[in-house]
Amino acid sequence: MSESSPDYSKGAAYMNGTYVPISEARIPVGDWGFVHSDVTYDVVHVTDGGFFRLEDHLDRFHRSLAGYRLDPGVTREQMRHILGRVVALSGLQHAFVAMVSTRGVPSVYGSRNPLDCDNTFIAYAVPWVDVIKPEVQERGAHLLVASVPRISPRSLDPTLKNYMWRDFTRGMFEANDKGFDTAILLDQEGFLTEGAGFNVFIVKGTKVITPDRGALEGVTRLSVLDICPELGLEPVVGPITFDDLMDADEVFTTTTAGGVMPCARVNERIYGNDRPGPISAKLKETYWRKHKEGWHMTPVNYADADN
Numbered sequence: 001m002s003e004s005s006p007d008y009s010k011g012a013a014y015m016n017g018t019y020v021p022i023s024e025a026r027i028p029v030g031d032w033g034f035v036h037s038d039v040t041y042d043v044v045h046v047t048d049g050g051f052f053r054l055e056d057h058l059d060r061f062h063r064s065l066a067g068y069r070l071d072p073g074v075t076r077e078q079m080r081h082i083l084g085r086v087v088a089l090s091g092l093q094h095a096f097v098a099m100v101s102t103r104g105v106p107s108v109y110g111s112r113n114p115l116d117c118d119n120t121f122i123a124y125a126v127p128w129v130d131v132i133k134p135e136v137q138e139r140g141a142h143l144l145v146a147s148v149p150r151i152s153p154r155s156l157d158p159t160l161k162n163y164m165w166r167d168f169t170r171g172m173f174e175a176n177d178k179g180f181d182t183a184i185l186l187d188q189e190g191f192l193t194e195g196a197g198f199n200v201f202i203v204k205g206t207k208v209i210t211p212d213r214g215a216l217e218g219v220t221r222l223s224v225l226d227i228c229p230e231l232g233l234e235p236v237v238g239p240i241t242f243d244d245l246m247d248a249d250e251v252f253t254t255t256t257a258g259g260v261m262p263c264a265r266v267n268e269r270i271y272g273n274d275r276p277g278p279i280s281a282k283l284k285e286t287y288w289r290k291h292k293e294g295w296h297m298t299p300v301n302y303a304d305a306d307n
């Protein structure tokens with residue numbers, strides 16, 4: 001690397017039409033993405049040099065953009081190219097790759113009209129991250145059902161990906177104070193929703209059940225639902241009460257940044273032998289094995305870094 005060439009080794013970003021090292025990627029304080037959390041995003045992962053379910057992430061990102069009435073003026077084909085290029089520039093084989101659109105800075109100072117803003121498109125690739133630390137996944141995460149309920153879906157549609165995490169953050173502080181790894185939230189009627197950056201599943205007999213409400217339609221969740229039949233398991237999307245959670249055989253969580261993440265405890269309830277349950281472990285193993293076999297993988301064109 002010459003002295004003047006940018007250092008992408010810690011990650012690469014695309015902003016305002018240019019590629020920059022991740023440490024130089026920043027948004028203006030006047031951007032509504034910052035001042036009003038008026039932003040949407042999606043995260044896809046790269047393992048062994050390939051994107052996992054890229055088209056599913058792009059589909060969901062487009063649903064989120066439409067839901068928030070954001071239009072960054074970038075075609076889907078351009079997005080695919082930019083996402084590939086940030087990964088290629090970083091050279092990362094295992095990466096957390098985000099696409100973001102903020103409302104932008106209003107062209108008229110102090111405007112309260114969202115139509116005065118030029119919406120942005122930002123993308124970046126950084127080294128792989130685990131939402132729940134690998135050693136915690138190994139022993140089985142300890143989850144707390146937070147006392148704060150999830151914000152009503154009538155106010156914030158949880159199927160549109162967003163950064164409005166006030167309820168989750170309160171839950172995580174509570175979990176931390178009480179010695180748990182992280183929090184999961186019930187909705188205002190007492191049904192299970194999700195956690196800060198992950199979906200939740202319970203296992204009961206051969207049924208593998210995830211909430212039908214109050215949650216993002218996770219791509220990892222979809223992958224687990226897809227895998228269940230081949231393991232002789234019945235995937236179910238349905239309501240889950242607190243009692244169902246306590247009565248479950250196993251609990252696990254899912255996310256792009258971590259995959260299938262088994263749990264060992266929820267509140268005072270300890271599942272099995274206080275270790276990841278056998279079905280959760282089998283789903284986790286199958287999920288990663290299928291990655292190795294190229295399931296839903298799109299190879300990154302690393303040569304694109306040179307163009």
Ligand code: PLP
Nearest residue numbers: 197198199216218219220255256
């Ligand atoms: N729920 C929330 C609130 C999330 O932020 C995420 C991922 O970031 C998920 C669930 C899991 O979704 P996916 O599997 O698509 O990463």
